Amino acid sequence: MTAIVDRPRAAKPRGRKRTVGDWIVLAFAVVIAVMIVFPFAVILINSFKSPGDYANGGPLTLPTGLYVDGIVNFWNRVDFPEKLWNSFFISGVVAILAVVVSVMNAFALGIGRVKGRVPLILVFLLANMLPQEVLLYPLYSIFRAVGLYDNVWAVIITFVVIQSAFGTYLLASVFGTFPKEVLEAAALDGAGRWRILWRVIVPISRPTLGVLMVFFFIWTWNEFLIPLTFLISNANQTVPVAISVLQGDRLMDVTTTSASALLGLIPTLVFFLIFQRTLTRGITAGAVK
Structure with a gap:
């Protein structure tokens, strides 16, 4: 008969006890x-x-x-679907164009190694430090002269420049650390600079670009001062401007004011939840090789 030997069971791993800290x-x-x-x-x-x-x-x-009368009253007073579309259109176009401009600028500065790279990057950094109040009068004069005052494209152009300044500063640092071996291999295969940018660099940098696009959209959606200054017509106003103007003109009650804040918050919250995985992937992309 074969002796049966009981083997000691493996001890279950115990979790680390929580400390006071x-x-x-x-x-x-x-x-x-x-x-x-x-x-x-x-x-x-x-x-x-x-x-x-x-x-x-x-x-x-x-x-x-x-x-629900507060929500219904605000919806009807400001024509909320129209304001929602204005905010979505402006924020979406700014997010896409700002990322494209940032990529092209950063490619020239981070990989192309143009002359005066460091001073140019500092200029982009300083552009983000200027308060918007400083830009109002020059932009007002320019847009009045070219016929873009009270036009959504005035706000789009302004925010594309502002957001792409930050995007250029960030992506120039990222592209500056891009592996040269990958770029040299693509060049040996006959790829030009334009093809290297859109077929090699952009796909690899997609998580970072996704994070930038989400932030550009949310930042532009929440902007108030510049849309208030350059969009004076009711049909061109964004959601934040419509909320503030209606409160000042008609003195809404507190419940309707809360309803307006809720309606203005829901779109950005939904957008953030939809692209939450994009944010997570982009933030953790550099943590794992």
């Missing part, structure tokens, strides 16, 4: 998360609260019933 970090993260979520929760509660509920209970109490 871990609990402190976790508590700090929870506090920060609550601070971030709290304003959105207040907006959501007051968007579906009647003026009577707000007057009786204040901004932090739950509504006694589902009140």
Whole structure:
């Protein structure tokens, strides 16, 4: 008979015990998360609260019933679909064009190694540090002279330049570290500079470009001062401008104001959630070789 020997079972790996420092970090993260979520929760509660509920209970109490008149009133007053399309069109065009311009500028500075590369990159960096108030009067004079005042393309051109300045500064640093072996191999295969850019560099840099495009879209969507200055017609206004102008002219009640903020927030939130994976891939792309 064969003796049966019991083998000792492998011990189950135990997770590392949390230290006091871990609990402190976790508590700090929870506090920060609550601070971030709290304003959105207040907006959501007051968007579906009647003026009577707000007057009786204040901004932090739950509504006694589902009140949607505030959302309906704001939707009809500002013609929200029109403002939504204006914001989407401007932000989408700016995001695409700014990324294209950034890629071409960064290719010349980061890989083409043009003369005066460092001073040019510093110029792009300084362009992001200028306050928008400084740009208003020169841009106003230029757009009035060329007939683009009160035209969405005035805002598009302005933001393409502003956003691409940041994109150029960022991508020039990324392209400057691009492996030379890949570029030399493509050149030996007969690829020109234009083909190397769009067939080699852009596909490899797609995660970073995706992150830039998402940020450019959200930044442009939330812009207020320049659209307020150059889009004076009601038909050309964006969502943030429509919200502020309506509040100043007609003195909406608090619940309708909260409804307007909710409607202005939902598109960017949906856009962010759709492209959340793109952001995650872009941010972690350089962490794993």
